[in-house]
Amino acid sequence: MVTLVFLSNPLSLDAASGGVYDRPVRVMDVPGGGAAHLACGALGGAVAVLSTAPRVTRRASGAAAIAAPLLLAVARARTAARC
DSSP states (O other), X not given: OHHHHHHHHHHHHHHHHSOOSXXXXXXXXXXXXXXXXXXXXXXXXXXXXXXXXXXXXXXXXXXXXXXXXXXXHHHHHHXXXXX
């Protein structure tokens, strides 16, 4: 539902006032925007799950449970940026 709102707002603004954007909307802009919005929502949910308090009793284990996946995500992003 939120994705539909975020996709319809720019399209309705452009239809109402015309010439808001520097180029016309192309065929794959709307599905691409929808996929990007859903992917960002999934990534935000994953970071939220990783940032919650871990269900382990030792403090060091809890810190490692949070830090390890976040460090892996940063390393993966840097590797992907080089390609």
